[in-house]
Amino acid sequence: MRVLAQRLVFCALLGSLYASCPPRCECSEAAHTVKCVSRELRAVPAGIPGYTRNLFITGNHISRIGPECFKGLDNVTTLSLSNNSIINVSLISLKPRISEVDSNTFSGLRSLRSLDLSNNQLAIIHPEAFMVQNHSLLDLNLSRALYNHSSVMDLATSLRWSSLGALRSLDLSHNGLIFLPSHIFSHLTSLQRLLLSNNSLVAIHNSSFTGLERLEVLDLTLNSLKAVPEEGLRELDSLPRADLLLGENPFTCTCGIESFALWLNRSQGRISDAESLVCAYPTGMRNTSMLSVVTLTLGCHQSGAGADLALQTSYVFLGIVLGFVGLIFLFVLYLNRKGIKKRINELRDACREVWEGYHYRFEIDSDPRLSQVCTSADI
Numbered sequence: 165m166r167v168l169a170q171r172l173v174f175c176a177l178l179g180s181l182y183a184s185c186p187p188r189c190e191c192s193e194a195a196h197t198v199k200c201v202s203r204e205l206r207a208v209p210a211g212i213p214g215y216t217r218n219l220f221i222t223g224n225h226i227s228r229i230g231p232e233c234f235k236g237l238d239n240v241t242t243l244s245l246s247n248n249s250i251i252n253v254s255l256i257s258l259k260p261r262i263s264e265v266d267s268n269t270f271s272g273l274r275s276l277r278s279l280d281l282s283n284n285q286l287a288i289i290h291p292e293a294f295m296v297q298n299h300s301l302l303d304l305n306l307s308r309a310l311y312n313h314s315s316v317m318d319l320a321t322s323l324r325w326s327s328l329g330a331l332r333s334l335d336l337s338h339n340g341l342i343f344l345p346s347h348i349f350s351h352l353t354s355l356q357r358l359l360l361s362n363n364s365l366v367a368i369h370n371s372s373f374t375g376l377e378r379l380e381v382l383d384l385t386l387n388s389l390k391a392v393p394e395e396g397l398r399e400l401d402s403l404p405r406a407d408l409l410l411g412e413n414p415f416t417c418t419c420g421i422e423s424f425a426l427w428l429n430r431s432q433g434r435i436s437d438a439e440s441l442v443c444a445y446p447t448g449m450r451n452t453s454m455l456s457v458v459t460l461t462l463g464c465h466q467s468g469a470g471a472d473l474a475l476q477t478s479y480v481f482l483g484i485v486l487g488f489v490g491l492i493f494l495f496v497l498y499l500n501r502k503g504i505k506k507r508i509n510e511l512r513d514a515c516r517e518v519w520e521g522y523h524y525r526f527e528i529d530s531d532p533r534l535s536q537v538c539t540s541a542d543i
């Protein structure tokens with residue numbers, strides 16, 4: 165009797181666990197959906213029914229998630245934890261250390277395909293945070309999700325260790341990323357969409373997008389790219405299938421930008437927003453189409469020739485000035501020709517006097533008798 169009662173209680177508990185809905189959540193068995201939206205929850209609620217495929221726990225104050233939160237939810241394919249204040253993403257799976265490769269220890273979200281962690285503040289991300297047992301994760305949304313730029317190093321590690329070989333879409337927009345750690349995406353071999361819009365990326369390096377052979381869309385709009393130098397262009401060319409979005413970057417249309425502009429013109433076919441790309445600086449060039457810069461910047465080479473021309477011009481000018489000064493000098497001489505003639509005559513007379521005086525002295529000096537007379541006269 166007691167055993168039966170115990171069994172009944174157990175079954176009732178079990179039944180209520182499966183049939184009921186956690187407090188402050190809305191459950192729909194028909195739609196396999198549970199929603200706990202903006203209910204000031206501080207933790208993932210217990211007792212989420214096993215039929216759940218779509219689980220939305222958004223707009224709450226959850227500050228930590230770990231493997232124990234999702235036990236028994238084998239059927240969940242879509243999980244949104246958007247708009248919480250999560251600072252600590254421990255493990256989504258139950259794989260404590262990489263050395264323990266025993267699949268029996270795994271539990272949790274074995275069917276997860278889509279994980280939305282957008283609008284959070286992820287400060288601590290476990291290296292295997294996004295590890296899903298079946299490697300079934302297809303979409304990962306980390307838009308506006310990183311606490312600060314430092315979190316990107318944690319993220320790079322977890323993208324490497326979480327076996328995301330099946331991932332097709334990664335949204336990293338609105339995260340204030342300044343740079344991409346090298347090889348950050350190199351394990352995401354199936355990735356098709358990579359959204360990096362509204363970050364602060366200043367450069368594309370030769371290992372930024374390694375491994376993304378299947379990429380179809382790369383969104384780099386609203387970043388801080390002033391130009392893309394050769395290294396970055398080669399990197400973008402290494403994504404043969406990808407359509408690129410490059411709008412709303414502060415492109416600086418000075419002489420160095422030519423190779424980038426030529427590349428844009430050449431690659432127009434795969435740059436979805438090529439027509440709308442414009443220069444942001446210098447002010448004189450603002451709003452000039454980047455495609456027209458190709459022809460405009462031919463002026464860069466001419467500016468060298470222009471300098472030579474300026475130099476030549478200055479020589480010619482100097483010549484003219486000197487010639488003019490010479491002419492004025494001659495003209496002044498002409499105007500004073502009478503005075504000059506007089507002066508010359510005076511000069512000639514003076515010379516003659518001097519000459520005659522000299523001649524006279526010479527004659528005296530050269531006559532020994534006369535000089536003797538003089539000397540004796542002195543005595």
Ligand SMILES: *[C@@H]1O[C@H](CO)[C@@H](O)[C@H](O)[C@H]1NC(C)=O
Pocket residue numbers: 213214215236237238239
């Ligand atoms: C998951 O779904 C299957 C099929 O709908 C069902 O048989 C199974 O009981 C569900 N799992 C749980 C833990 O409820």
Ligand SMILES: *[C@@H]1O[C@H](CO)[C@@H](O)[C@H](O)[C@H]1NC(C)=O
Pocket residue numbers: 202222223224247283
């Ligand atoms: C985020 O959640 C708060 C409540 O916690 C809500 O007021 C706000 O509208 C939500 N924002 C978004 C973008 O969902």
Ligand SMILES: *[C@@H]1O[C@H](CO)[C@@H](O)[C@H](O)[C@H]1NC(C)=O
Pocket residue numbers: 228230252254288
């Ligand atoms: C994050 O969660 C892990 C696992 O629960 C815990 O060991 C660690 O101390 C937490 N870190 C912080 C900063 O809360």
Ligand SMILES: *[C@@H]1O[C@H](CO)[C@@H](O)[C@H](O)[C@H]1NC(C)=O
Pocket residue numbers: 274275298300
């Ligand atoms: C693993 O995922 C595949 C499809 O992605 C599914 O058919 C299979 O049932 C999953 N395995 C487990 C153990 O959930």
Ligand SMILES: *[C@@H]1O[C@H](CO)[C@@H](O)[C@H](O)[C@H]1NC(C)=O
Pocket residue numbers: 246280282283305306307333335
């Ligand atoms: C990611 O989440 C944000 C906000 O929740 C949403 O606007 C965006 O469309 C999502 N990204 C993808 C690829 O679904």
Ligand SMILES: *[C@@H]1O[C@H](CO)[C@@H](O)[C@H](O)[C@H]1NC(C)=O
Pocket residue numbers: 287311312313314315
């Ligand atoms: C990011 O936040 C962590 C934790 O608060 C802090 O230690 C680190 O200095 C911050 N990094 C940046 C770049 O602000």
Ligand SMILES: *[C@@H]1O[C@H](CO)[C@@H](O)[C@H](O)[C@H]1NC(C)=O
Pocket residue numbers: 338339340362386
């Ligand atoms: C870009 O992201 C910042 C936060 O990092 C946000 O304040 C801003 O509104 C975003 N801009 C756009 C156009 O979405």
Ligand SMILES: *[C@@H]1O[C@H](CO)[C@@H](O)[C@H](O)[C@H]1NC(C)=O
Pocket residue numbers: 370371
């Ligand atoms: C990438 O750049 C580094 C340093 O600039 C260089 O040593 C390396 O050879 C480059 N790799 C490729 C594939 O171009």
Ligand SMILES: *[C@@H]1O[C@H](CO)[C@@H](O)[C@H](O)[C@H]1NC(C)=O
Pocket residue numbers: 426429430458459
């Ligand atoms: C730009 O590309 C077009 C073909 O797409 C080509 O005809 C044109 O000459 C190119 N312009 C320059 C300046 O290279």
Ligand SMILES: *[C@@H]1O[C@H](CO)[C@@H](O)[C@H](O)[C@H]1NC(C)=O
Pocket residue numbers: 450451
């Ligand atoms: C740039 O062009 C757009 C549309 O072509 C126009 O709306 C905008 O006012 C222009 N801005 C400047 C600074 O000329």
